[in-house]
């Protein structure tokens with residue numbers, strides 16, 4: 001069967017090298033490395049990219065952002081690099097007789113640091129390095145590109161996405177050599193520029209090639225020039241490589257809104273929840289588990305094997321004398337015995353012990369399918385939202401109207417699936433309500449999560465991307481809450497739901513969604529105090545007024561998830577976190593460090609933890625959902 005995916009590097013190679021293309025068409029997988037000009041000295045390109053990425057992450061990470069914002073000279077940045085890794089690296093290179101390479105490498109990074117200071121000066125009203133960088137080493141996973149009547153998925157990783165003072169986003173490619181490779185660099189940049197608006201519809205991107213030779217030089221390429229390179233050089237090669245690309249109708253879940261480009265980044269072959277194809281190899285797992293525990297003198301019986309969308313749950317009964325804690329302590333041994341990537345989660349359930357193993361072929365849960373199936377009858381109140389699909393295929397839902405789940409804390413390390421979870425939650429609210437019934441405030445410091453929704457009638461205020469705008473939204477929500485209380489009192493209603501039930505529908509529910517709130521806590525003592533006070537106020541009084549808070553963070557440590565924040569958000573949704581301490585902070589018990597990522601989550605409703613798989617909505621469907629109801633093209 002024809003292959004319908006390739007990487008941006010492969011596509012670049014195919015565009016510029018006819019032999020490469022012929023070998024690929026013949027079914028080979030030719031290397032893209034042969035593309036480097038022969039005889040070039042070792043540029044240590046990979047290491048340069050790693051150092052640049054680590055530096056940008058330090059500049060923008062919540063825990064270091066305040067310190068990093070004070071770094072206003074190239075020397076200060078070089079000092080940081082030197083202390084964290086560069087000194088050790090150069091010492092090693094000198095010891096190996098590669099002193100010349102070490103000097104060249106250091107000179108390149110010096111140029112990089114000097115460039116960063118220029119960018120700092122270029123930024124409008126610089127407060128932190130987040131005013132410069134949106135992302136470093138950003139993966140663009142499986143972006144569908146139209147080829148003829150079909151689609152081809154292209155994968156890419158871009159070096160940086162930055163804020164350009166012209167109001168665009170700037171995609172940047174770092175290069176360590178120039179010469180005859182500039183054509184190659186331009187083709188690659190044109191591919192990135194083509195992919196990015198498909199990946200984040202609604203954003204416009206300019207392209208920059210940055211050379212560190214070691215002297216710095218840059219080449220700006222206008223969007224029209226990049227589009228011309230793509231259509232003249234890349235598009236014909238794509239058509240040649242994929243003469244029979246898959247018809248779009250079989251891949252697309254929903255036509256895009258207006259002129260928004262098609263995007264369907266849902267993983268392939270989604271299973272219709274809650275029924276999942278059973279996997280024959282799962283039948284053998286029970287025996288393997290008995291043997292693995294038996295090797296440590298822990299007797300267990302398998303009393304059930306359940307296949308969820310992403311997990312296999314094995315229900316075990318411990319033999320007399322075998323403690324649950326002893327089984328849980330053997331997670332690392334099971335990881336080895338069953339050749340797992342992570343230690344499995346082993347927890348006590350009602351009358352049994354649950355051992356969750358990854359499914360050999362996990363299947364994602366699409367919001368669209370869940371809304372048409374399991375959620376159709378279970379979401380009742382207008383502000384009921386899905387948490388995900390449970391291991392046994394059951395819908396796991398929360399209702400903001402319920403005092404036990406009226407405000408949420410969402411935590412998970414980077415890549416765990418927080419933004420996707422938030423998007424599925426927001427999409428559910430807007431797909432089930434008109435803008436007159438529900439309004440959303442989006443606080444998106446990462447800029448890309450909610451890009452492209454600016455014109456949505458569901459927005460209560462424009463999407464906030466800065467600390468100042470985020471605080472302004474919270475203050476406005478307090479004022480709104482007080483006004484609502486007056487109106488409820490005048491009408492003799494205890495809360496908004498009661499008023500709506502009486503037929504008065506002119507006040508919408510309001511859900512405030514923070515894709516990251518760490519910056520608000522770390523901004524300074526006064527800001528932290530004000531933020532906590534505002535959160536406490538809304539948390540305490542918001543439900544009656546129909547105002548709900550959803551605060552997400554990728555940094556669930558004690559500094560960010562303070563006692564006050566945690567106590568005020570009764571619903572906890574914890575995706576994969578870095579360690580057991582983080583899990584403990586969010587859920588009061590470890591476990592979430594063993595989740596598998598990509599939407600795998602544990603949720604606390606106040607009566608024990610539930611494991612579920614978060615729902616997924618493709619970006620194009622999300623944008624379509626945010627459109628006015630009359631202009632919707634379908635259901636996401």
Ligand SMILES: Nc1ncnc2c1ncn2[C@@H]1O[C@H](COP(=O)(O)OP(=O)(O)OP(=O)(O)O)[C@@H](O)[C@H]1O
Pocket residue numbers: 141267364365412413414415416417418419420421446554598599600613614615616
């Ligand atoms: N529910 C899901 N089902 C399938 N895949 C998912 C799901 N959630 C996330 N993923 C995959 O994981 C990737 C990362 O998810 P997401 O962007 O939500 O992470 P994140 O936790 O917000 O990370 P960061 O904090 O770095 O932005 C997505 O691009 C998607 O490929």
